Amino acid sequence: xxxxxVRHRFAITGHxxxxxxxxxxxxxxxxxxxxxxxxxxxxxxxxxxLQLLLFLHKDDKEVVPYQEAILRAFQGGSExxxxxxxxxxxxxxxxxxxxxxxxxxxxxLDSFCHTxxxxxxxxxxLDGADDALWDWLADCWAHTSKxxxxxxxxxxxxxxxxxxxxxxxxxxxxxxxxxxxHDLGEHAIRPAMFALRLLHECRILLSxxxxxxxxxxxGHLKLFISHxxxxxxxxxxxxxxxxxxxxxxxxxxxxxxLPAGCDWQRELEQGxxxxxxxxxxxxxxxxxxxxxxxxxxxxxxATPAVLVDARTGLNHPPSTLPFDRVPTVRIPDGNLxxxxxxxxxxxxxFLYFKRRVEQMKLSGSLSSTSEFRVxxxxxxxxxxLRACRALVDSKKPPNTPHIILYPDPPLRAGVYExxxxxxxxYAPPGTHLVTPNTLAATKGGTL
Numbered sequence: 001x002x003x004x005x006v007r008h009r010f011a012i013t014g015h016x017x018x019x020x021x022x023x024x025x026x027x028x029x030x031x032x033x034x035x036x037x038x039x040x041x042x043x044x045x046x047x048x049x050l051q052l053l054l055f056l057h058k059d060d061k062e063v064v065p066y067q068e069a070i071l072r073a074f075q076g077g078s079e080x081x082x083x084x085x086x087x088x089x090x091x092x093x094x095x096x097x098x099x100x101x102x103x104x105x106x107x108x109l110d111s112f113c114h115t116x117x118x119x120x121x122x123x124x125x126l127d128g129a130d131d132a133l134w135d136w137l138a139d140c141w142a143h144t145s146k147x148x149x150x151x152x153x154x155x156x157x158x159x160x161x162x163x164x165x166x167x168x169x170x171x172x173x174x175x176x177x178x179x180x181x182h183d184l185g186e187h188a189i190r191p192a193m194f195a196l197r198l199l200h201e202c203r204i205l206l207s208x209x210x211x212x213x214x215x216x217x218x219g220h221l222k223l224f225i226s227h228x229x230x231x232x233x234x235x236x237x238x239x240x241x242x243x244x245x246x247x248x249x250x251x252x253x254x255x256x257x258l259p260a261g262c263d264w265q266r267e268l269e270q271g272x273x274x275x276x277x278x279x280x281x282x283x284x285x286x287x288x289x290x291x292x293x294x295x296x297x298x299x300x301x302a303t304p305a306v307l308v309d310a311r312t313g314l315n316h317p318p319s320t321l322p323f324d325r326v327p328t329v330r331i332p333d334g335n336l337x338x339x340x341x342x343x344x345x346x347x348x349x350f351l352y353f354k355r356r357v358e359q360m361k362l363s364g365s366l367s368s369t370s371e372f373r374v375x376x377x378x379x380x381x382x383x384x385l386r387a388c389r390a391l392v393d394s395k396k397p398p399n400t401p402h403i404i405l406y407p408d409p410p411l412r413a414g415v416y417e418x419x420x421x422x423x424x425x426y427a428p429p430g431t432h433l434v435t436p437n438t439l440a441a442t443k444g445g446t447l
Contacts, residue, residue, distance in 0.1 A: 083192035
């Protein structure tokens with residue numbers, strides 16, 4: 001069976017907190033929106049950034065909840081479940097196998113920049129899998145262990161005895177450290193916790209080829225917790241505690257306060273601009289000046305964001321804050337895991353598109369000499385204006401091509417024309433506002 005998808009330093013201050021975790025949807029191109037762009041001949045194929053390979057036996061009923069949780073975490077769904085929020089497809093290819101894949105392990109893994117291989121092991125797999133599958137899995141681990149962090153392999157036995165039998169199937173598998181299910185918490189939450197762990201592992205892999213933020217290790221995801229101190233402080237503390245309870249995040253988590261003597265307003269703006277912002281929207285949130293400012297900064301910097309609707313009232317006046325593009329989660333049952341899921345999903349979506357752009361540069365689909373401003377979602381007018389001004393202030397040579405790139409689908413009619421007019425007025429001459437499909441529609445054109 002196969003499914004392809006083209007697709008915390010924490011500090012409480014008067015208004016916010018920081019949390020550090022070390023942790024493209026394609027659409028139609030409207031003819032009127034395609035601009036003819038400069039082309040370059042013979043761009044090399046672009047290898048996709050990431051794939052997931054799941055191995056399991058269809059008769060192992062105990063692994064089914066794990067499979068379903070992973071599909072929900074990466075493919076999305078329209079109905080919330082106990083621990084998983086509603087979400088959209090992340091655009092990451094995922095395949096499920098119960099037998100050996102057609103290609104050998106090295107070619108299968110290396111056809112993508114990174115591959116995460118997951119093996120769910122229970123009695124039916126142990127008894128029913130043929131030698132070809134065990135040989136393939138052994139080769140997969142041998143290739144993964146020599147890949148210098150390019151690939152990851154996780155084997156998840158349903159109990160310790162099953163795990164020992166798995167390790168004995170082939171000598172090479174004996175060196176693979178197993179992930180025991182009891183390390184994932186109580187029985188009911190284990191599938192969700194594994195899906196959360198898998199989102200995290202994907203972020204680590206994708207970040208390995210990108211420059212790490214100054215002073216941080218590759219893979220860090222800083223969560224900026226925006227809340228109104230007057231009624232949001234308990235929820236902010238509870239979210240911090242939930243993160244601390246996830247033992248496998250211990251090595252990826254720091255706890256520090258804002259340094260004494262710093263310009264705290266500048267620190268807040270820089271924190272919003274370089275983080276994933278989690279907005280705890282309590283009853284007082286929209287009316288607090290610094291909460292408003294943090295939301296506006298997030299919109300202007302195009303910061304990945306998650307909105308937690310924690311309001312208890314039945315009726316609310318219209319908000320003037322730009323929440324439209326932000327995915328929302330509600331936790332009336334107090335289930336904070338849903339917040340972490342949505343945050344890691346948005347962080348992964350952001351990183352996946354950045355890696356996709358880097359691969360397009362390496363393959364020649366995008367010029368490595370151009371100057372880019374890259375958004376992981378359709379930018380707002382405030383974000384576009386900041387990007388245009390940054391391009392104007394750039395120290396690049398005068399004839400450098402300037403590109404503002406965002407994921408498909410293109411902006412809708414009306415908004416697209418307004419965005420193009422803004423770019424034409426405020427960006428350097430010849431700046432292109434495009435999506436990957438816009439490039440593909442130019443007959444293999446590149447910028």
